[in-house]
Amino acid sequence: MESLSDHEIISRVLDGKTRSFADLVERHKDKAMTLAMRMLRNREEAEEAVQDAFVRAFNALGQVRETVNILDMAVSDFIQCLLDYLIEARGTNAVDLFRQNEGKSEDEIPDFSEIPDSIVEGEEFRRQVIEALNELPPLYSGIATMFYLDDLSYEEIVTITGSPLGTVKARLFRARAMLRDGIVRRIGTEELAR
Amino acid sequence: MNHPTTPELFEFIDNRLGNERAGQVASHLVECAHCRRRTELERSTHHIVQSESLFKAPERLTALVMISVAAPMRDPLGLRLLSKLGSLVAMIVVLAVVGLGIVKVSGANDQPNKTSSSITQVVAQLSEVYTKGMQTFVNRTSTISQSIENAGDVQFWKTVFIIALTIGVLVAADRVFGKRFIKLRS
Numbered sequence: 023m024e025s026l027s028d029h030e031i032i033s034r035v036l037d038g039k040t041r042s043f044a045d046l047v048e049r050h051k052d053k054a055m056t057l058a059m060r061m062l063r064n065r066e067e068a069e070e071a072v073q074d075a076f077v078r079a080f081n082a083l084g085q086v087r088e089t090v091n092i093l094d095m096a097v098s099d100f101i102q103c104l105l106d107y108l109i110e111a112r113g114t115n116a117v118d119l120f121r122q123n124e125g126k127s128e129d130e131i132p133d134f135s136e137i138p139d140s141i142v143e144g145e146e147f148r149r150q151v152i153e154a155l156n157e158l159p160p161l162y163s164g165i166a167t168m169f170y171l172d173d174l175s176y177e178e179i180v181t182i183t184g185s186p187l188g189t190v191k192a193r194l195f196r197a198r199a200m201l202r203d204g205i206v207r208r209i210g211t212e213e214l215a216r
Numbered sequence: 217m218n219h220p221t222t223p224e225l226f227e228f229i230d231n232r233l234g235n236e237r238a239g240q241v242a243s244h245l246v247e248c249a250h251c252r253r254r255t256e257l258e259r260s261t262h263h264i265v266q267s268e269s270l271f272k273a274p275e276r277l278t279a280l281v282m283i284s285v286a287a288p289m290r291d292p293l294g295l296r297l298l299s300k301l302g303s304l305v306a307m308i309v310v311l312a313v314v315g316l317g318i319v320k321v322s323g324a325n326d327q328p329n330k331t332s333s334s335i336t337q338v339v340a341q342l343s344e345v346y347t348k349g350m351q352t353f354v355n356r357t358s359t360i361s362q363s364i365e366n367a368g369d370v371q372f373w374k375t376v377f378i379i380a381l382t383i384g385v386l387v388a389a390d391r392v393f394g395k396r397f398i399k400l401r402s
Contacts, residue, residue, distance in 0.1 A: 051273035170265035
């Protein structure tokens, strides 16, 4: 079976071969679901959001003439779709979503050098990382997932989110710092006390 | 050298720190176990999140998406287009009626209206026909309309009624024809 790039698939869809869009959905649905789950934390909402997002992306295809940035646009629409669901589900606004449950300052984190290698390399550490990621406020969890999971650069996240570079960097650093603090608090309080 | 700040350390790990500062941080890491561990933690976290298995989307998702995107193509009567055209016409009527009301209010005391245009006159005639029909409906079906008539400000209430009715038609059209996709649940 021939393996087309995303842009080639989009070109086919724009040429009227609508069924090709299914290949694009199949290719990206798990990543989309992961991002949606990290942000929404509710399987039913996440499934609905992902379905909605793919349909929005399809409808948007007919409104563009060039396919160069169409994927960025589709992902951007997807993020906006998730935000819409978040805001609707939580009855809050995007700014508040960033303010929820922010972590403690760095001063309260124990000395990192005391954390032994055996902890950082173990399966338990992996579990703590994922649990800490799941406890981040939704938008920080989303931006961290985009950065880590997809290896997106700062500039790519800027394109997707439409936020200025400074804002993206600040939020990404905050997300990573909160994640690290959450991990250290978990292993710090349990393991360093032994 | 002091410990690098958290943003500096992240930029160092991301290879985005300037050469000079990156060299200083690298030298510091050789000497500082605390910062080495900070760096290792971040790199390990990156690796773990990246390699963590993805949440599986349901198998039916692709089918549901394709059903939804195919829906507009199964519209042989062109109802969506008609709905959009109808909405556009209705919006123009609403704006014209509101505009006419404003013109009439501003041109009170039966002064000749200098701002009237041929378009406004046509809309006025159309709205008059519409209004007559609505007037008949109101007269026949509602005792409230009688009290409104008695209130003496009939023209105002006619306009309100027409606007409300038009908005109602628009909302109904959107509900019936404007649904973007089918949400099927398991």
